[in-house]
Amino acid sequence: MPRENSVKVKEVITSLCKLLSVLSVESIPTAEAFRRAKFNRKDATVDMRSLLSSLLQKAFALDCACWDFGDQDYDMQLLFVRSALCYCGYGAPWVVGPWPPSHTEEVGTRDLLLAFGWVLSSGNLLDFMLSEKVHQLDTLSSAPLIPQGLIPGQPEVAAHGPGEDASVKKDPVLQALQWQYGKLRLQWKCLLSAQEERSKFTHRVISSISPSAVCQPHLTGSHYSNMTSTALDKELERIQALNGILEAYLDWNLHEALFWCWMDSVIDSSLADASSVDPADWPPREQAVTVRCPHGDETRRAVKRLDEMLLRLQTELRARRIEQSTLTLTSEGGRQGASRLSESQRMEVEKKVSGYLEGLRFTNTSAVTSRGFLPCLQNPQPTKPPHRLHTGEPGLEVTAGKLQASTALDELRAREAVLRGQLERLRQNMRVEMRRQASTMEQMVLIPPIKR
Amino acid sequence: MSLLQAVDEAIKMCKAEESRLTENIRQCKEILHSMRTRVTETAAAVGTKDDIQPEEKQEIELLEQVLKKALKIRSTSEVHKERQPNERKNKALVNHTGKEEDKRKLVKSVPLSETSKKAIDRRRAGGNVTHGVPWTRPVLVRKGPTAHPVVNGRPSVSKSAQARISSTRPQQKMCVKATDAEEPSEDNSPSVSSQEVPAYGEDGEVTAGSVRSEEQWIQSPLLPAWRAQRTKQKRLWRKVLTQQSKPVPERTKFTERLRDTFPSELPTVCPADITRELDVLTQRCLDLTHCFNAELQAQKHSDSGTLREREYESFRMLEGLERMTAEVITCADQRKKDWESWDMRISGGLCPVRRRSEWGAPAGSCLPPVLSYSSGAELRELESQRLRVEQLQQAVHLQQAMTDSLASYWSSRPGADGPSAVVLRGLYSLLAEGGLQFPSLVLDSESD
Numbered sequence A: 001m002p003r004e005n006s007v008k009v010k011e012v013i014t015s016l017c018k019l020l021s022v023l024s025v026e027s028i029p030t031a032e033a034f035r036r037a038k039f040n041r042k043d044a045t046v047d048m049r050s051l052l053s054s055l056l057q058k059a060f061a062l063d064c065a066c067w068d069f070g071d072q073d074y075d076m077q078l079l080f081v082r083s084a085l086c087y088c089g090y091g092a093p094w095v096v097g098p099w100p101p102s103h104t105e106e107v108g109t110r111d112l113l114l115a116f117g118w119v120l121s122s123g124n125l126l127d128f129m130l131s132e133k134v135h136q137l138d139t140l141s142s143a144p145l146i147p148q149g150l151i152p153g154q155p156e157v158a159a160h161g162p163g164e165d166a167s168v169k170k171d172p173v174l175q176a177l178q179w180q181y182g183k184l185r186l187q188w189k190c191l192l193s194a195q196e197e198r199s200k201f202t203h204r205v206i207s208s209i210s211p212s213a214v215c216q217p218h219l220t221g222s223h224y225s226n227m228t229s230t231a232l233d234k235e236l237e238r239i240q241a242l243n244g245i246l247e248a249y250l251d252w253n254l255h256e257a258l259f260w261c262w263m264d265s266v267i268d269s270s271l272a273d274a275s276s277v278d279p280a281d282w283p284p285r286e287q288a289v290t291v292r293c294p295h296g297d298e299t300r301r302a303v304k305r306l307d308e309m310l311l312r313l314q315t316e317l318r319a320r321r322i323e324q325s326t327l328t329l330t331s332e333g334g335r336q337g338a339s340r341l342s343e344s345q346r347m348e349v350e351k352k353v354s355g356y357l358e359g360l361r362f363t364n365t366s367a368v369t370s371r372g373f374l375p376c377l378q379n380p381q382p383t384k385p386p387h388r389l390h391t392g393e394p395g396l397e398v399t400a401g402k403l404q405a406s407t408a409l410d411e412l413r414a415r416e417a418v419l420r421g422q423l424e425r426l427r428q429n430m431r432v433e434m435r436r437q438a439s440t441m442e443q444m445v446l447i448p449p450i451k452r
Numbered sequence B: 001m002s003l004l005q006a007v008d009e010a011i012k013m014c015k016a017e018e019s020r021l022t023e024n025i026r027q028c029k030e031i032l033h034s035m036r037t038r039v040t041e042t043a044a045a046v047g048t049k050d051d052i053q054p055e056e057k058q059e060i061e062l063l064e065q066v067l068k069k070a071l072k073i074r075s076t077s078e079v080h081k082e083r084q085p086n087e088r089k090n091k092a093l094v095n096h097t098g099k100e101e102d103k104r105k106l107v108k109s110v111p112l113s114e115t116s117k118k119a120i121d122r123r124r125a126g127g128n129v130t131h132g133v134p135w136t137r138p139v140l141v142r143k144g145p146t147a148h149p150v151v152n153g154r155p156s157v158s159k160s161a162q163a164r165i166s167s168t169r170p171q172q173k174m175c176v177k178a179t180d181a182e183e184p185s186e187d188n189s190p191s192v193s194s195q196e197v198p199a200y201g202e203d204g205e206v207t208a209g210s211v212r213s214e215e216q217w218i219q220s221p222l223l224p225a226w227r228a229q230r231t232k233q234k235r236l237w238r239k240v241l242t243q244q245s246k247p248v249p250e251r252t253k254f255t256e257r258l259r260d261t262f263p264s265e266l267p268t269v270c271p272a273d274i275t276r277e278l279d280v281l282t283q284r285c286l287d288l289t290h291c292f293n294a295e296l297q298a299q300k301h302s303d304s305g306t307l308r309e310r311e312y313e314s315f316r317m318l319e320g321l322e323r324m325t326a327e328v329i330t331c332a333d334q335r336k337k338d339w340e341s342w343d344m345r346i347s348g349g350l351c352p353v354r355r356r357s358e359w360g361a362p363a364g365s366c367l368p369p370v371l372s373y374s375s376g377a378e379l380r381e382l383e384s385q386r387l388r389v390e391q392l393q394q395a396v397h398l399q400q401a402m403t404d405s406l407a408s409y410w411s412s413r414p415g416a417d418g419p420s421a422v423v424l425r426g427l428y429s430l431l432a433e434g435g436l437q438f439p440s441l442v443l444d445s446e447s448d
Helices: A003-022 A031-038 A042-059 A074-087 A109-121 A125-137 A154-159 A171-207 A230-276 A298-330 A343-363 A394-399 A405-440 B003-033 B054-083 B085-107 B116-131 B136-142 B145-150 B155-166 B189-206 B222-244 B249-260 B271-301 B307-345 B376-406 B421-432
Strands: A060-062 A374-377 A402-404 A444-447 B036-042 B213-219 B353-355 B370-373 B440-443
Touching (some): A031 A042, A031 A230, A042 A074, A042 A125, A060 A074, A074 A109, A074 B271, A074 B353, A109 A125, A109 A230, A125 A230, A125 B222, A171 A374, A171 B003, A171 B376, A230 B003, A230 B249, A298 B271, A298 B307, A343 A405, A343 B271, A343 B307, A405 A444, A405 B271, A405 B370, A405 B376, A405 B421, A444 B421, B003 B376, B054 B213, B222 B370, B271 B307, B271 B376, B370 B376, B376 B421, B421 B440
Parallel strands (some): A374 B370, A402 B370
Antiparallel strands (some): A060 B353, A444 B440, B036 B213
16 A cells, blocks of 8 residues: 555544544544554454444443443453444344354454444444534533433333233322322423523523623622633533534544545455355354343334234224225215215315324424524524525425524424324323213212313 | 333433433523623722822723723624624724823833733833832732733633733734633743732722722623634534535445445344334324224214214224325334344344434434524523423323223223222323313212
8 A cells, every 4th residue: 555545544544533532432542453453463352342342332222231331241242242233234244143253352353343334334323422412512502302212112101901010900000100190290390491491591691602792790790700710611611622523523524535445445355355264164153152132032022012003903994994884885875975075074074184194194203303403593684585484395404404493483383283182182082981981880970170 | 111110211301301401501600600700990909009199090090991991892803803804903903003092192101012011010110110119019009900800810811811901902813712821921920910819809808998999890801712612613513514414425335345245135224223113113003093092982972063074084084094004014014024034144142222312314314403593582482392392292102101001990891890989080180181180070879
C-alpha cells in the first residue's frame, strides 16, 4: 500500500476512535491495533474484543440476567457479543454457525474487526449515540419520553387470557389496582405541570441566546450574587463538549468513505486467507457448549401468540360476517335494506367508518415528535409567504431536519382526537357490559355516575 | 408481567421523567440567574477617602461611567461583530475611539495602551506619586470600575473580566473563551486580583452603609461566550442534520460484500427488526380485536342513527376490520417465515437482547430535528400536547390490558353468581370511567 494511503487510513481510523471516545464508548484501542487486526495478529485480540463488547453494550440491552456487564467472565461476554451480533443480522460462522466457539480465544482478530465494521454500518448506531449525547448535554433539548415503542411487555399483559391469572379474581388485587391507577393519574398531573414550568424556563433561556435580548434584573438575586457564575460556567462547558462531539462527528463524516474502502480490503484479505483453509475441514467440536442462555425462547413464544390471536380474530370476523349476511338475507327486505339508505347517508357512514379505521392505523405509527427535538426561537418573519407552510409533506420537512411547531401541533392534536375517540369507545363498551352484568344481579340497580 | 406490575412500571417511568424535568428546571433557573451578576460599587474604599483629591474623584466617577457604557456597547457590538465582522467592526471601532477620546480628555495623561491594566496602573502610579498611598488601596479605588464583574470571581474569571474590559479597546481581539486569559503585563496582578476579591467582598459589606454604594446588574462576562457557543452549536447541528441524509455507497458496498461471505442464505431482515415488527403487529392485532368487540357491543345497544344506518355502519366496519386483519396476517406470515429461517440457522442458546432504542429503522433517522417555534406559548402548548398524547396512548394500552385480564370476572364463571356488588362497582369505575367516578349500586327490594 502506498505510503500516503496508509497514513490517510491511520488518520481516518484515528478520527473514528476520537468520535467513539467522545460518544463514551469505552476501551478504544489505537489505530495501530486496527491495522494489526486486519492481518489477524493475535496481540490485537484483547483490544478488539473489548472494543466490540463495549460498543455492543451501548447499542443493546440484555433481557435476561445471564450476564452483568461488569463481570469479567469472558465466556459470558462472548455469548452476549454473539447474541447481539446475531440480533443485528451478522451471520458469520462464529456467531451463528453450527459449531460456535465457546471460548473467546477461539475467535480471530480479523473476525472481530469485521464484526465491528458490521455493527457500525448497520442502522444508524452512531446517530443514535449522538442523539443520546445531545439530549444529555443540551439543557434545552426536549428528549423523547418513553424509549420509542410500546410499553415493554405490554402485549404479554393482554395475552394472559381469563383464568390464567387466578390472583386477579381476588378483591384486594382489584383494590390495589384501583389505588395504583389513581397514583398513576396523579403522577401524570404532576408531570404535566412540571413540563409546563420547564417549557416556560426553556423559552426564557432560549430567548436570551439572541443578543438583542435585554437581561432584566432579577428580584430574588440576593443569595445568588455570591454564587460564582458556576451555573453558566457548567453550561458553557457542556455546550463546548457538545460542540466538540459535533465537530468530531462531522470530521468522521468526511472520512467515512475511506474507512469503508479499507474495511473492504480487510474482507479481501480475510477471503484470501480463508480460501486456503477449507471450512469443511474443521473438526466437529463437542456438542456440549458450555454457555447457553435458557431464556432465548421469547420471540418464538411471541410469534406463536401472535399467530393464535390473529387466527382467532380472523375466524370470529368471518363468523360474524356470515351471520350478518344470513340475517340480512332472512330479514325482510334483505339486501335491499342497505340499499334503502340514501346516497348521502351512505357516504356519511362510510366516512365515519374509514375515519375510525384510519385512526387505528395512525396511532400505530410514531409521532413526528417521537425522537424529541431541539427548540429554536424563530425570528418573526412577517413577509413569509403563507404557502411555504404547506408545501411538501410533513414527513419531508422532518427528514430535512426542520420541523415547524405549527405542523407538529396539528399532528399532535389529530392524534389526541383519535386516541380520545378510541378510549371513549372502549370505555363505552365496558359501560354497556357492566350494565348488562348488573341487570343479572337480583335486587341491584346500577346507577351510572353523572356525566360531568 | 402482571397488570399491577405494568402499572407500577408506568408510575416509575413517570416519576423518573418528572425528576428529570425538575432537574432541568433547576438548571435553567441557575443559568438565568447567573446571567446577571450583582455588583456593588463603592466609589471610596475604607480609609482612602481623605487621600483622594476631589478632582480625581470626579475623574474616577466619569471614568466609571464611561467604562460601563463602553462595556455595554462592547458586549452588544461584539456579538454583532461575530455576525457581520466586516461591516460592523468599523462602526464599533468608531464607537470605541469615540469613547477613548472622552476618556483621554478626562484623564489627560494616559496614553492609549494595549491593556487597560496598564492604563489603570499608570493612573494608579500617578495617584501613588502624588499621594504616596499604599499599594493595595489605590488598586481598590482605581480598579473599582474594572472590578465590577470580579466580585464573584475566581481568578480566572477576574482575568477574563479584565480581558473583557480591556477589549473595550478597539485594538483588542475579542476573547471568546472565558478561560482564555490575555495575560496582563504585571506578574503580581493575579495575586493582586485574588487578594482583592476577598478583600473586596469584605469591603463591599463594610462600606455598604457608607458613602455611596449602588447595586447594579450587568451581564455576566460569560454570557457572550455562551451565546457564541450556542450559535455555533446551532450551526453545527444543522450541518449534521443535512449530512445524515447523504448516503454512503462505500458503506452499503461493504455491507453487501460482508453479507455475501456468510455461509448460508439468511434473510435480509435482521432479528431485531423482526421482533420490532412483531411487536407492532401484535399491537395492531390487539387494537383490531378490541375494535371488533366494541363493534359487536355497539351493534346491539347503540342508539345513534336509524336501524338501517347502524346495520350499514357495522357492515362497513366489519368489512374494514376484516381487510385490515388480512393485511396484518400477511405481514405476520412474512415475518414468521423470516424468523424461522433465522431460528433454523442459529445454533441456539443465545441470550435475548433488545435494541436500546429504535436505532435500527432504516427509513427514519433518529436525530432530533430542530423545531422552530414562534412564541413561548406555542412551545408550552406543543410540549404539553406531546405529553397528553403520550398519556392517552398509555391509557389506551392500559385500558385494553385491563379489559382483557379483568374480563375473567364475568366471562369465565357462567354458572356462578357473577361478581359481587362491591367488585362490580370497582370494575365499573376502573374500566368504564378511568377510575375517576364511581357508580352507585342501589339495593332495590320491594318491600311488602
